[in-house]
Amino acid sequence: MQAAFAGFALGFSLILAIGAQNAFVLRQGLRRAHVLPVVLVCALSDAALIAAGVAGFGALTQAVPGLEFWMRVFGAVFLIWYGARTLRSAWRGGQVLVAGAEAQSLHSAVLTCLALTWLNPHVYLDTVVLLGAVSAQYEPRLAFALGAMTASFAFFFSLGFGARALAPLFSRPRAWQGLDLLVGLTMWAIAAKLLWGG
Known part of the structure; x- marks a missing residue:
């Protein structure tokens, strides 16, 4: 039980900070567009990465020279593109979407979510490397x-479905414009950190 609680506490703390993936989930939750598939993609992806880390996959980044560098580059390129797209939406004045209105198809939402998850090197560092390393201190590791x-x-x-509580605030175009601006700048900041901050 102690191992499971430690795993929960560390896992929760690692994904709590706002990032590209969380910002996207929040946005989908506010739009009420494909929320279940999006949160499932995020949670199942995390589960797969955690399983890989606990199974000892974390050593791969050390075993393959240059892998982390190219993960950073590809992740940053994607975030720059997606951030620019979101900032363009903010420049155009934001969009008010009523419940059920969908700005993108299910296929597009899932692909975007997969890219934000699997092209982010920090996801690997947090879930595979860090959680994998910490899990070695606990028995049974499966519980962790x-x-x-x-x-x-x-x-x-909670993030995807809880966003509905903010829906009244986002009934105004200015609120969407502000969210798009925040999401776009967050993605560019993460891209800059990937390229220059390490």
Whole structure:
């Protein structure tokens, strides 16, 4: 039980900070567009990465020279493109979307979510390397992994479906414009950190 609680606490703390993936989930939740598939993609991806880390996959970044560098470059390029797209939406004045209105198809939403998840090197560093390393201190390691996976499911479902409580605020174009601006700048800041900050 102690291992499961430790896994939950560490897993939750690692995904709590606002990032590109969380900003996208929040946006989808506010739009009420494809929320279940998006949160499932995030949570299941995290679960797969946590399982890989606990199973010892974290050594791959050390075993393959240059892998981390190219992960950073590809992740940064994607974030720059997506950030520019979001900032363009903010420049155009934001969009008010009523419940059920969808700005993108399910296919597009899932692909964007997968890219924001799997092209982000910090996801690997947090879930695979860090959680994998810490899990070695606990027995059974499976309990630690299940705790961390539970944290991911709890967080993403709360973020995606809990965003509905903010819906009245986002009934105004200015609020959407502000959110788009925040999301776009967040993605560019993360891209800059990937390229120059390490």
